[in-house]
Amino acid sequence: MSKISDFLILNIEKEIRDGETIVQGTSTFIPMIAVILASQKKNINLIAGFYANPKITPKIPSTFCFENFKNGKIIGLSGFLDMLIEEKIDLEFLRPAQVDKYGNMNNTVIGTHKNPKIRLPGGMGVDDIVHYAKRSILYVPNHSSKVFVDEVDFVTASGWNKGKGPDKIITNMCSFEFIGGKIILSEINPDYSVEDIIKNTGFVFEVSKKIKKMSLVDRETKDFIKEVDPLCLRDLEIKEERGKVLNKFKNV
Numbered sequence: 001m002s003k004i005s006d007f008l009i010l011n012i013e014k015e016i017r018d019g020e021t022i023v024q025g026t027s028t029f030i031p032m033i034a035v036i037l038a039s040q041k042k043n044i045n046l047i048a049g050f051y052a053n054p055k056i057t058p059k060i061p062s063t064f065c066f067e068n069f070k071n072g073k074i075i076g077l078s079g080f081l082d083m084l085i086e087e088k089i090d091l092e093f094l095r096p097a098q099v100d101k102y103g104n105m106n107n108t109v110i111g112t113h114k115n116p117k118i119r120l121p122g123g124m125g126v127d128d129i130v131h132y133a134k135r136s137i138l139y140v141p142n143h144s145s146k147v148f149v150d151e152v153d154f155v156t157a158s159g160w161n162k163g164k165g166p167d168k169i170i171t172n173m174c175s176f177e178f179i180g181g182k183i184i185l186s187e188i189n190p191d192y193s194v195e196d197i198i199k200n201t202g203f204v205f206e207v208s209k210k211i212k213k214m215s216l217v218d219r220e221t222k223d224f225i226k227e228v229d230p231l232c233l234r235d236l237e238i239k240e241e242r243g244k245v246l247n248k249f250k251n252v
Helices: 004-013 029-039 076-085 126-132 194-199 219-228 233-237 242-247
Strands: 021-024 045-048 091-094 109-111 116-119 135-140 168-171 174-179 182-188 206-213
Touching (some): 004 029, 004 135, 004 219, 004 233, 021 076, 076 126, 091 126, 182 194, 233 242
Parallel strands (some): 021 091, 182 206
Antiparallel strands (some): 168 174
16 A cells, blocks of 8 residues: 555646646645646646745745745735636645535634634635635545534535535545535545445445546656655645654754
């Protein structure tokens, strides 16, 4: 079985289309590396850290840290928002703390807003992204019923029951897509079964009659990812691996 982060990178890269304008935040290292992988084969217009077409150099485990980019044109927040409102953004990958069967996502609090068990980073404009970008795809590194819930504790970005929602959700186990606003299991990691996914999902979903197998990481892709990200910053998004990565920076 390949690393979870590498598996997600490969399957996220598959969703990137030639010629698209993609927005990507600096703290979401898995799709960041996926964009680098995709750029080897596709023409991509990247907006990252409010730069247009910077070179990605993942080396600092921090949100919006400009050391992760160099060169490129600074467009600023207003320039980015203009592009978003003018529908010039094709795609962004987002990671939810919770998501339900409609694609409503929560990145604000676990528990009640007045008395939260866990306070999360918040929206940072994700509702605008979901509704104004042409496509949005969610990704979940550890597929569990704690993430896939019947009802999110707080709606940070609304889903298909309130208008427009995400197009797909990619996890370490499977890929869901929304067709007519309804969530459908469309692809599966060959290392898991449909029963595994049902057991780890807190709501009922449909299964495609033509379910596909997700791609597994080959040696060439694994070596490329390792070369691009020798510090394994992609593993900051994997709970079991995060401590190992952060330990590398303790004495820096």
